Amino acid sequence: MLDCIVIGAGPGGLVCTKELIEQGVSEIVCLEQASDVGGVFANGYDNLVLTSSATMSMFSDFWIGDEKQHAFWTKKEAI
DSSP states (O other): OOSEEEEOOSHHHHHHHHHHHHTTOOSEEEEOSSSSSSHHHHHSOTTOBOSSOHHHHSOTTSOOOGGGTTOOOBHHHHO
8 A cells, every 4th residue: 555646747847746656655656657857847848948046946855056056057058
């Protein structure tokens, strides 16, 4: 029996799964329709450039370093 099912492995689903694990929820499954994670962001918008800086867009567990915190990522850089 699962405690939780997260639908979608886009940015929201990945953060939700991470936070549930950190809160002690042990039986979680994260489902994604595509063959890779990232949701719509990873599977579309090939010429995308984020309009928020790396500081606001990155996951706290994956710090990119101070020298790039104000950069605006392209899709290729973000995945």
